[in-house]
Amino acid sequence: MIILLTVAVYFAALMLFSRLTASRGADNETFFRANRRSPWYMVAFGMVGASISGITFVSVPGMVMRTDMTYIQTCIGFILGYFTIAFVLLPVYYKLNLTTIYSYLKERLGMRSYKTGAWFFLISKMTGAAVRFYVVCIILQSFVMDEAGIPFPATVVGMTLLIWLYTRRGGIKTLVWTDSFQTTCMFAALILIIYNVITQLGLSVPEALRAIAADSHSRMFVMDDWVSTQNFWKQILSGAFIAIVMTGLDQDMMQKNLTCKSLREAQKDVCTYGFAFVPANLLFMALGVLLMMLAGKEGVALPASGDELLPMFAATGSLGTAVTVLFTIGIVAASFSSADSALTALTTSFCVDVCERPKDERLRRKVHIGMAVVFVMFILIFKVLNSTSVIDAIYVMCSYTYGPLLGLFAYGLLTRRATNDRIVPYIAIASPLLCFALDTASKEWLGYKFGYELLMINSLLTFVGMFISSQPSSKH
Numbered sequence: 264m265i266i267l268l269t270v271a272v273y274f275a276a277l278m279l280f281s282r283l284t285a286s287r288g289a290d291n292e293t294f295f296r297a298n299r300r301s302p303w304y305m306v307a308f309g310m311v312g313a314s315i316s317g318i319t320f321v322s323v324p325g326m327v328m329r330t331d332m333t334y335i336q337t338c339i340g341f342i343l344g345y346f347t348i349a350f351v352l353l354p355v356y357y358k359l360n361l362t363t364i365y366s367y368l369k370e371r372l373g374m375r376s377y378k379t380g381a382w383f384f385l386i387s388k389m390t391g392a393a394v395r396f397y398v399v400c401i402i403l404q405s406f407v408m409d410e411a412g413i414p415f416p417a418t419v420v421g422m423t424l425l426i427w428l429y430t431r432r433g434g435i436k437t438l439v440w441t442d443s444f445q446t447t448c449m450f451a452a453l454i455l456i457i458y459n460v461i462t463q464l465g466l467s468v469p470e471a472l473r474a475i476a477a478d479s480h481s482r483m484f485v486m487d488d489w490v491s492t493q494n495f496w497k498q499i500l501s502g503a504f505i506a507i508v509m510t511g512l513d514q515d516m517m518q519k520n521l522t523c524k525s526l527r528e529a530q531k532d533v534c535t536y537g538f539a540f541v542p543a544n545l546l547f548m549a550l551g552v553l554l555m556m557l558a559g560k561e562g563v564a565l566p567a568s569g570d571e572l573l574p575m576f577a578a579t580g581s582l583g584t585a586v587t588v589l590f591t592i593g594i595v596a597a598s599f600s601s602a603d604s605a606l607t608a609l610t611t612s613f614c615v616d617v618c619e620r621p622k623d624e625r626l627r628r629k630v631h632i633g634m635a636v637v638f639v640m641f642i643l644i645f646k647v648l649n650s651t652s653v654i655d656a657i658y659v660m661c662s663y664t665y666g667p668l669l670g671l672f673a674y675g676l677l678t679r680r681a682t683n684d685r686i687v688p689y690i691a692i693a694s695p696l697l698c699f700a701l702d703t704a705s706k707e708w709l710g711y712k713f714g715y716e717l718l719m720i721n722s723l724l725t726f727v728g729m730f731i732s733s734q735p736s737s738k739h
Contacts, residue, residue: 310532435611551569666721670724674726
């Protein structure tokens with residue numbers, strides 16, 4: 264009951280933020296771009312939380328079981344990616360005064376390229392966001408809602424309804440402030456959970472830091488194994504490209520950055536939260552090492568899946584009710600800060616990119632409701648399928664769909680050639696299919712499984728396909 268009360272108070276706070284930030288005069292300009300008045304430091308702080316989903320909150324501590332703390336290499340690569348976003352992509356977006364970033368493709372490449380980019384985003388974002396939210400709903404259902412006798416469909420509908428309620432009027436303007444609140448809740452919960460685990464281990468904070476550093480799972484860099492997917496240079500490059508694609512070319516992540524007052528403030532925002540990912544993820548990984556120490560001390564067998572490590576201790580009550588409450592707050596804050604922005608970005612892209620009616624407030628309200636309904640339907644379908652292999656396949660599919668987006672933007676930014684706009688949709692569909700065939704053949708014949716580098720190959724295939732089919736142009 265105390266957990267349900269905590270969640271209720273949390274949502275009441277979100278509704279209060281919504282009421283304070285969404286004035287009665289809020290229109291589409293407010294919903295889509297927050298009237299370009301957001302303080303850059305609030306956007307930067309909120310973006311740290313928005314970029315960490317509920318799955319990240321659960322998964323990153325468990326990653327150290329399998330790959331030690333080598334994920335930090337990817338986080339360092341993120342910094343390079345965010346600098347590219349700040350000084351290559353943002354100047355283009357601000358110069359064209361864009362509401363959605365895919366409008367650039369219409370200006371540079373043509374209408375079919377524009378629609379291709381927008382639809383790739385809509386499909387991948389709806390599917391990916393619904394899967395991530397589904398996993399979080401399952402965790403909350405297992406450890407909180409089942410105990411209260413609340414069925415899973417009611418949980419999904421209720422949580423999605425709450426997201427719709429606090430975003431329906433202010434949209435992105437509300438999210439800039441609620442994300443900051445949710446980031447505060449998430450990191451407060453994380454730090455307090457870490458402190459509780461340290462206390463359970465009977466260590467002081469300095470002793471815990473030394474113990475983490477001395478642990479075999481504290482390895483961060485892999486310099487000697489070129490075949491390993493954890494190789495330093497692979498991870499650095501992959502991290503840079505992941506940041507560029509999953510933030511710089513993703514309307515969901517860029518929409519808040521486009522609400523800053525000026526290009527210079529947006530650049531400060533992106534660079535700031537780019538650096539913040541390293542210490543943020545170090546905290547999650549440190550928690551993972553500490554939890555493994557605690558399991559060893561108490562003689563508890565480690566779970567088969569790393570994703571079960573944190574819930575095994577935090578959600579079951581073995582660390583006390585306070586930690587269970589903190590875990591609930593942390594995972595709710597992390598999941599809602601990504602789900603609410605996804606719903607808003609999907610609404611924005613459909614109204615602006617697909618319907619091309621950015622000023623139609625009635626359409627925006629209908630689309631916002633429609634996206635919430637589709638979101639619920641996707642989650643309930645995943646529940647019916649109830650197959651880990653299906654969920655994994657959907658994640659793989661989403662990772663493939665970002666490759667063509669990177670290829671489209673790279674072609675527009677790095678060349679001055681026109682494109683054969685008519686065949687761009689076919690190239691964008693063929694590229695991930697070829698990548699899938701390449702990855703399958705590589706595993707079958709060479710025993711090599713591609714990692715994040717498949718994203719770069721995917722985008723390169725799109726780029727080459729567009730280049731071969733294009734003609735030189737003096738435009739742009």
